[in-house]
Amino acid sequence: MVEAVSKAAMASRWGGGVSPVGVSWNKLMMWLFIITDGLLFAGFLAAYGFARLATETWPDRLEVFHLWFISAMTFVLISSSATMATAVGAARQKNRGLVTRMVTATLVGGGIFLAMQAYEWTTLIREGASLHGNPWGVPQFANYFFIITGFHGSHVLTGLVILAIVAGKAFRGRLTDEGVELAGLYWHFVDLVWVFIFTLFYLI
Amino acid sequence: MGKDAEEGGYSVYWRTWGFLLVLTLVMVVLDQAAVPRVILVLVLLTAMLVKAVLIAGTFMHLNQERLSLALTVAIALLATGAVLFFLIAPDGLRLLHMKN
Numbered sequence: 001m002v003e004a005v006s007k008a009a010m011a012s013r014w015g016g017g018v019s020p021v022g023v024s025w026n027k028l029m030m031w032l033f034i035i036t037d038g039l040l041f042a043g044f045l046a047a048y049g050f051a052r053l054a055t056e057t058w059p060d061r062l063e064v065f066h067l068w069f070i071s072a073m074t075f076v077l078i079s080s081s082a083t084m085a086t087a088v089g090a091a092r093q094k095n096r097g098l099v100t101r102m103v104t105a106t107l108v109g110g111g112i113f114l115a116m117q118a119y120e121w122t123t124l125i126r127e128g129a130s131l132h133g134n135p136w137g138v139p140q141f142a143n144y145f146f147i148i149t150g151f152h153g154s155h156v157l158t159g160l161v162i163l164a165i166v167a168g169k170a171f172r173g174r175l176t177d178e179g180v181e182l183a184g185l186y187w188h189f190v191d192l193v194w195v196f197i198f199t200l201f202y203l204i
Numbered sequence: 205m206g207k208d209a210e211e212g213g214y215s216v217y218w219r220t221w222g223f224l225l226v227l228t229l230v231m232v233v234l235d236q237a238a239v240p241r242v243i244l245v246l247v248l249l250t251a252m253l254v255k256a257v258l259i260a261g262t263f264m265h266l267n268q269e270r271l272s273l274a275l276t277v278a279i280a281l282l283a284t285g286a287v288l289f290f291l292i293a294p295d296g297l298r299l300l301h302m303k304n
Contacts, residue, residue, distance in 0.1 A: 021273040031273065035280045042281065046288035053296030056303065062236065071232045075225065082221035085263040086214045093213065181265075188263045192256055198228075199252040203235045204245055 030182045034189045037155070041193050044151065045200055048144050059136035061202060064124075070202050073116045074194065080109025081191040088184040091177035096170060099180060103167040106187060110160045117153050121146070145201065152197055155190050162186060220262040227251050 021028060052058055061067070087102035124142070128135040134142035166183045169175040231251050234244060261267040266274045 021276065022270040023273060028273075031277060035277060038281045039284060042285035042288055046285065046292065049289050050292050050296040053293055054299040054303075056300060067232055067236065071228060074228050078221060078224045078228070081259065081263050082217050085217040085220075088265075089214050089217070185264055188259055191263075192259050195252060195255045195259065199231065199248050203231060203248050 024178065026178060026182060027185070030185050034185060037189065038193070041148075041151070041196065044144075044148050045196060048148065048201065051140055051144060055138055055140075058138055059134075059141050061204075064136060065202055066120075066123075067202065069116070069120065070198065073113055073120075074198050076109050076113045076116070077191050077194050080106045080113070081188055083109065084184045084187045088177075088181050091170075091175070091180035094177070096173055096175075099175070100167060100170045103163055103170055103180070103183075107160060107163045107167060110156055110163065110187075114153060114156055114160070117149065117156075121149075148197060148201060152190070152193055155193070159187050159190050216262060220258050224255055224258060227255055 023031075083102045083105040087099050087106065090098035090102060124134075124145070129142035129145070131143050131146055133139050136142075162183050166175065166180060169179070231248055234247060239247075260274075260277070266277065
């Protein structure tokens with residue numbers, strides 16, 4: 001009876017040697033990483049939501065931020081996601097030239113985004129914003145801003161390093177399509193987090 | 205090979221890019237318009253979730269993966285995030301009332 005049950009278990013999807021969710025271990029681990037890293041940002045944004053509810057007033061976003069500049073940043077990041085998705089598709093079709101071009105375009109887009117973020121930070125710091133205070137009446141506002149966008153920016157920077165490695169490997173013809181896909185998953189995750197930050201911090 | 209031929213198999217990504225752009229523009233324009241706060245927040249949150257689904261589904265290929273993977277990701281992130289926020293939000297409001 002025990003043997004029959006264990007044979008049935010070994011033959012099932014959970015018996016070993018097969019991934020239950022139908023993806024390779026590499027991809028599954030990237031998704032698990034994305035989930036855990038996403039929870040980091042979920043924690044930050046939940047804390048920010050708590051702070052907003054617990055504070056009577058909050059700086060007017062239209063006075064603090066240059067919304068069209070931030071929108072341009074969003075446009076750049078979304079475009080870089082589209083070029084990365086094209087790169088992943090090209091990798092599946094073994095089109096090495098297109099992979100190299102699209103990954104490079106993604107790299108450029110990410111670099112532009114970081115440069116724009118640095119410009120925004122510089123502007124706000126020059127206006128008096130810091131981790132300790134700011135001129136807009138709510139002491140913790142700038143703290144939340146720098147922590148949340150700073151963590152996101154550091155993820156973008158890490159993504160740029162990964163993309164540079166991928167672009168170099170693609171150029172030398174030493175890249176697997178799975179490698180491009182995993183780098184793509186990370187980059188799209190960075191874009192996804194920005195969608196949430198842009199809406200919850202800048203717009204609401 | 206022209207640009208169109210190159211992009212022939214990739215048009216779904218660029219259509220998604222177009223949708224995302226339109227959604228973003230709508231969100232930004234609405235944010236600066238004289239819209240009642242509750243409606244603005246609801247519309248922005250809905251648009252945000254639509255953008256998230258588009259990126260996760262199309263760019264990250266979750267719409268081609270097994271449902272078990274998509275649900276693992278969605279429930280882990282959205283449900284946990286919602287629990288994080290909605291369980292501590294009443295404390296935030298309580299703090300506000302205490303201050304007043």
